[in-house]
Amino acid sequence: MIRNYLKTAFRNLKKNKGFTAINVLGLALGLATCLLIVFYVFDELSYDKFNLNTSRIYRINNEIKFGGNESASADAPAPTAAALKADFPEVEQVVRFRDRGGNPVKKGNQNIQENRMVFADASIFDVFTLPMISGDPKTALKEPRTVVITEEIARKYFNTSRAVGKILTFNDTSLYKVTGVIKNIPSQSHFHFDFFISMAGLPESKENAWFSNNFKTYLLLRPGADINKLQAKLPEFMRNHAGPQLQDILHLTFARFEQSGNYYRFSLTPLTKIHLQSNIRDEFEANGNIQTVYIFSAIAVLILLIACVNFMNLSTARSSNRAKEVGVRKVLGSARKHLIAQFLTESIIVTLVGAVIAIFGAWAMLGFFNDLSGKQLAITSNILLWLLPSLLVFILVIGCLAGSYPALYLSGFQPIEVLKGKLAAGFKRSILRNVLVVGQFVISIGLIIGTLVIYNQLKFIQSKDVGFKREQVLTVWDTWTLGSKAKTFKQEIKQLAGVQNATMSGYLPTDGANNNSSVFKDPVLDQKRAILTCTWFVDEDYIPTLGMKMVTGRNFSNQMATDSTAIVINEAAAKLLVFPDPLNQKLYVPQDNMAKVMKPYHIVGVIKDFNFKSLRENVTPMILFNSEDRGALSIRIKSANLKAVVEQVKNKWTSFSPNHQFNYSFMDQDFDKMYRTEQRTGKIAVSFTSLAIVIACLGLFGLAAYAAEQRTKEIGIRKVLGANISTIVGMLSKDFIRLVLIAIAIAAPVAWWAMHNWLEGFAYHRNVQWWIFAAAGLGAILIAFITISFQSVKAALTNPVKSLRSE
Template sequence: MIKNYFKTAWRNLGKSRAFAVINVLGLAIGMAVAMIIGIWVWSEVSYNKGISNHKQIAKVMQNKTNKGVINTIDNTPYPLSGALRREYGNLFKQVVLAEVNETRSLRSGDKKLVLGGGFFEEGIGPLLGLHMLQGTYEGMAEPNNIMLSEATARSLFGNESVIGKTIVFADSLPLKITGIYKDLPLNSDFNNLKFIAPWTLYFNHADWIRLAPDPWRPNSFLTLVELKDPARLDQASALIKDVRLRHINERLAKQNPQLFLYPMDQWYLYDSFKNGVNNGGRIRYVWLFGIIGIFVLLLACINFMNLSTARSIKRAKEVGIRKTVGSLRNQLIIQFFCESLLYAVLAFALSLALVALSLPLFTAITGREMPAVWNDPLFWILGSIFCLFTGLLAGIYPALYLSSFRPVNVLKGSFQAGKKAGLQRQVLVVLQFTISIVLIIGTLMVFRQIRFAKNRPVGYDKNGIIAVDAGSPAIESHFAALRQKLLNSGIFESVALGSSLPTQVNNTTTGIDWPGKEPGVAGEFGAQNVTVDYGKTIGWEVTQGRDFSKDFPSDSSAVILNEAAVHFMGLKNPVGIVLTWEEKPATVIGVIKNMIMESPYADARPAVFSLENNNISFIIARIHPRANASDAVKQLEATYKSFVPDQDFHFQFIDEDFNRKFGDEERVGKLGGIFALLAVFISCLGLFGMASFMAEQRVKEIGVRKVLGASVFSLWKLLSKDFFSLVLVSIVIAVPVGWYCMHMWLQGYSYRAPIPWWIFAVSAFSAAFITLVTISVQSIKAALANPVKALRSE
């Protein structure tokens, strides 16, 4: 019986090829979009799930209060891990201090790699559940050992055994290989862990932390824990919350730092905090694109429903005869479901080809490697369920509608198809275009927000600046000679040193007092050490006072504030005021405009700049406007290597680093634009099919009207007005819906663009214009047809 149902469905498909092509293509595009988004959503929600102990792992985070505002950070002081082991060892299997996202060179013979990795305390192996291929992770107890990932070991040594061999680390340190571990999953926070070195190795070579007078003060490292009982996470958080508070001085205690444990399963998708409370994060993009995928698939299913019910009059006699000869309604329902399933199977096959072709593009836009699914049995099981679901969803309304025809009315000729179905089709068309217009509004607004933030005054001239990782203390002692050599080349206008990039805040301080400071206020300022020409090099804007100068030796004990710091301190005339910084006097000599050093969507952080040649991380150089960027890089590398030949040369352009801050929003905009275009295309595909069918149904009416003198324009208006009015209704509904969605989305940004009226006008005009073009193709074709061919059978 089922075989006959599908055989009949195949014959019906062959009778209406144009209808079949439109339906299969629309369903295929909708299913392809849903599958691509589904694959991406799966990769997002499974992030970090490839770590075997992920349910037991957490990191220590802290909330700090400044003027009633709670800031959440995931950096902690380095003595914290030891304190947790001593005081709360009964709660944790492992407590591990970590310095991650470090880049170092590894050399073996003539082979040299520059890779990312990290420095960890001993328990990192069992905490991450490392799968050891060679050796063990017990070697992490010794500072001169190292573990390599499988890919790193293969790149350096091929397939040979490497345990006990020595590599040169960071161009100068010989380290013994004690373990090779299986590469960690790509979709995890530790995917770049190509080497694991002991924390003691980092500590022994980091004077800034090893010799720090107050080790509980700087928040610079990650503290990871493995819980003995994950169910006790909240209890453990409550127990450890005051650990740092008990070890810090009175000034830091004013910030009331409260520690808490944040589970690994939430690190990636729930990474945003506001006033000490999690307010989502990347999960909003998962929900956003998940909803878009559902809507695009729904649009394709609506096309199927519309075209199936529109063709109902052609199927009415078939249904009437079948019922007359004894077919039951449930048999007819099964017949129509078989037809929709056949379309779904064909569309699924085509969608697989579209997915295979589109995944590389999708990967390039998202910047994320999509998981390999073709060899995964689960994908095919879910794909089959998805295909079945789509077929049932697309066919449920046509099956119930077509099977409800009464055979008496059909065979007597009194059957009037489309009165109730016509209203339902209109509702579905309105729904289609409402979704499409909302997607257009959203895409335009995302790009406007990006442009608004990119055009935001950043407080300095970010173009033409190149930054180099200093990499060695030797740069500080040889800076004067290095600077002069670069200036003499004629390629650079100005050269300076800085402890952070202009696009970053690497260091903060709470050790500042000022006249009129309120008791209990613990201000946290971005702190940057710079050399005299730093302001000239980056082009910051001095609004009060002056810049640092070689002509004033007293500037060694002077500071420059940004406007946010002046506002935070409540200073009306800051120039000349003497602050106390780390128990030392510091005179304010100038105020600069706020520099956007962190998120371009957030308010500027209060910041203080001081002259200091020590603890410098970056060489900052401005390229001469007439110089070539590639020549500048070559000259800078050659000069750098002439002073520190054994150091790796790492550079970046400041404008590129700034533009990377827009990555998430740009990806959302690009993907939203693509999906909006596909949604409009699917909607127009259905509209084209319906216009074609309606023109076919009214061919004799059109012929009579032409014979009686109707113009092509009047016939075009006759055939187009009904569809166009539906799109106008869609616009009326979509505008407030789109405004509300964008208004809520923008609340996540402190610096946000206003929603202009033209966004809605452009979206509405685009939808109306595309609709007119789509309908006009069929309307004009019908209006130009020879009426003799339509009327000769009468």
């Protein structure tokens, strides 16, 4: 019996090659696209799960509201870790990290700039799963001046992974002994450091400063510990430990501090949620976004749904042509269950072929998708473990769903009605099929609107006046390695023919630099006279080089000795300070963690607000101090020949520092990197929206062919009576266009709601504009009309004699 089902199924599929090809191709495209997105989502959701104790690891975050401003960061004070372990028995182990920043590492006569360095406690290997190739994890970081490196770094500097006992030289002078080599950190980690330096050699790590947040702190809880109970104990923990220092600094109890509307508190973030659900200040790396995962997951489901709807539509449509076959089979004694089995067999075979093609298609497109998404996805054994069973379930479910309706519908008719053709007539105007076509185009139009909104927002970001001019600015990094020669290097760069100006500061509005601190209106500490603000250290060339604008007052001047204590504030700070006239007013800045010494600074100017964070956030108070910072040199270029100027700057760098790498970037490119997630989302959305439209059009193409086939004789009669091609095309198209119009009416409000919520994630954004809906609607109508017209014109051009003679 099964052999007969298969033989009949292959015969029918072969007989209808065109419809079989459309079915298989549409299903394969939809499933391949879905698989690629599933790989992406699987990768995003697997971050940090390589750690054996993943479910028990949490990070401490601090949240501050003070002086009218709020801030949250992924840092905690130095003594937090030890105090938590001592106070709470549910805390099994703690580990701290302190970002060291980049340092040149000596290799032969060259100094290679390495930026992935961090100080870490010796307990790091008790908390995180970082397998050690050589060395003892229990003792590797206990002593000062020791370092654990990754296998990649060991091979880079020593040509072997057995590097324990060897010496690395940082900054030409600092010697560190390699005490361990670990395996390279997996890509699915929220941090990727190559050098783990012993915290034992860092004096700052031993300070008892509860208001200096510089350490990433992670907790490993004991099995069975209740995280909610621990979180509930943290306010009391803060009052006990930070309260005495708050009393010393502001002469306030914690209760009075909080009664004034301020707060200073800790929160806990599970390790597995850091990558997708944490984007606060001072993250180790730019994290992902759970919204992107939701969006891509929805796109995968919707595209697969379009493909399955196509499959079901064409299956039900074509099955009506087999009405007489079914009638004859029933007259000859075929049982209903055998007819159902026949249709389901054909449907499952088509689904199976589509799934096999989809797997190979996804594998072939994986490289392109990796370039698009910035991932390094690969089909591994872990993926195959869940992929193959899932595909098997998919084949059975979709095959049965697509074949069930025609099978149950056809097999339920009486033979006499079937042979009279009543069933075929009923199939010409199927309500179910119309609903499915509308559903397809609702999804397609929604995706078109979403893609247009994303690209409109990206265009807005790129064109918005962010308060500084990022074009034609070259940034040379790590100029601090020049030491005392840095200022001379800057002056010589300014003399180059293609250079307009240059400024030396590591604080740039395109690298997410943060340095929050509290300043006071009076030398006497009073929380009512304080603001929490971002403080940057810049020189007198900073404002003109970056094209910033003064609202009132003046820029710093190296001709005025008093400007050593001068500051420039932004408009947001001026509003928060509420001075009648901010010029020449004084602000007082604590010079130590306990605020025992207060230094006065006078305001010489107010600068127009500029976006020094992402456009997802509002501009917050900012104070610029006239102080030397050698982090980077930003150069405004006036020449059109950028390549020539870069070469001149490189030659100058080599003359000053022949053994150090020349690292540079352009500020406009750095700005664009801040929105890399949105750019990738936009590109992926365009690609998958295009595929969704192609899949929908395949189905529409098949349905149009079926509609034309069902009305062959009608078309022939109309042509004999004088109907022209345009009349026939309009007749065949109007029903489908009506369905597309209904889809537009449904998709527009749903898409508006979804994209409005997405835009709410940006402090600065364009509203969803009317022309996006008009463009999406007209585009969908045009695409549908072109698809339908191909079959309609073909039917209209057929010789009416052939049409009228056909049976």
